[in-house]
Amino acid sequence: MTINIRPVDRSRPEPLWHQAEQTLRSLIANGTWPDGTQLPNEGRLCGLLGVSRITIRHALRNLEEAGLLRREHGRGTFVRTSTVTAGIRGLTSFTQEMAERGLVVGSRVLELAEFPASPDVASALEIAEGEPVIKIRRLRAGNNQPMGIQTAFLPTARVPGFLDIGEPILSLYETLKTRFGISPRVAREIYRVGTVSAEDAPLLEVEPGSPAFIVQRITSDARGPFEYTVSTMRGDRYEIRSRLQL
Template identity: 45%
Template sequence: MSTGPTNRVVTPLVSGPIPLYHQLRQALRDRIAAGEWRPGDQVPTLRELCQLYGVSRITAIQALGALAHEGVLARKQGKGTFVAEPKIEHGPVRLLSFTEDIARRGHVPGSRILELARIPAGQTIAARLQLAPGDAVVLLRRLRLIDGKPMGVQNAYLPDDLFPGLAQMREPIDSLYRLLDVRYGVVPAKATEAYEPIVVDDEIASLLGVRRGVPAFSVERVTRDQRNRLVEFTVSVLRGDRYKVVLDLAGPGL
């Protein structure tokens, strides 16, 4: 029997039909799932794992590598291996605002307004909202937060003629969809989203607190309201290390 860094007594692993590194990977995963190690906590070193579970260094390296590949652990050069922040899953669900979506998943949503202004629509924005180039739109640019940590940068463009006074608002805007409903009687009813993998530039990296060039998702959303009017075009950049897309697929027989 060995005692680990968390003073938990464990039984050394035994060779059998299941490879040792699989056993160790599952043992570490179970301890994380049980809350023994939380996101941001450092896990035992290779030497400690070898002593704790009675395995070789190669076995410990394989187990940690597999968990890092799965996104359960994160390696930090020169510091060690840590429990990774859980990724926020996104799949085909009913249309929700960022605030509603994150809150229903048990996290605390937040945002910081980076820019709120009335601007002329460029070619792309005008095409998405079926406006003429140069027509006025409201730009709402926000840093989106989950549990106080930066998750993405979001630019929302809305037709100015549908939302008079929005560009001059001074109150905090936590949920844009709630504001559109309460203040303007506009209820977002359906949307189309497109996802594209990108790498972040210097500006986005600085806002998200990541390195330049790390992977991210660029997400475009075009939203219509209950009267089928185009009311919003949004471009978001979401951290690739905190976000994943999950799709439910069915065969032709279902």
């Protein structure tokens, strides 16, 4: 593989590992290194960038923790730009998560309608069973790769006229903030291991029964819960990492 990489500039104030990380990140972002590309070994990267092994390892570790690379023991380091890494983080939307990882977010509305709240939805939103709720079912993607299917429920009373917006829903949180003055303050999430249903499998481009993360989120503002979302995320494109210490 022919690679044109400019060595780091030692006259610049930024740390060498940061310059190396940004150079590698740009190669991934601009498609020079697409999904699945195996990176040159550490020795060659050191020579191309003009840095030490300690410096290149720092840069690679940061990119791996950001979900852009994966290391396979005995094989090497590979690009994995279509992976979302979940862990300890702030309260963000899917759109924000994609942007933070340098991925182009995609969203397709599969269903947008009003329904009476089921017992589970009513309990999550702290409303009476049967009260009207808006259901938004969307296929979410990163860099044109299907990542998951999210189904959100909103109390109709909190979002009057939501069905009349008449525009694609990319960032739900941004729509709620700009149109209805609703800003999330806290959310509770539950992750469990599950499988992709026969209905969702064609949309996610996997076989029915493929492994998935099932994520439930209840999001609240000062007035209480305003969103209940159930997501099915592809197991090969979504992972959870935690940093533990004493």
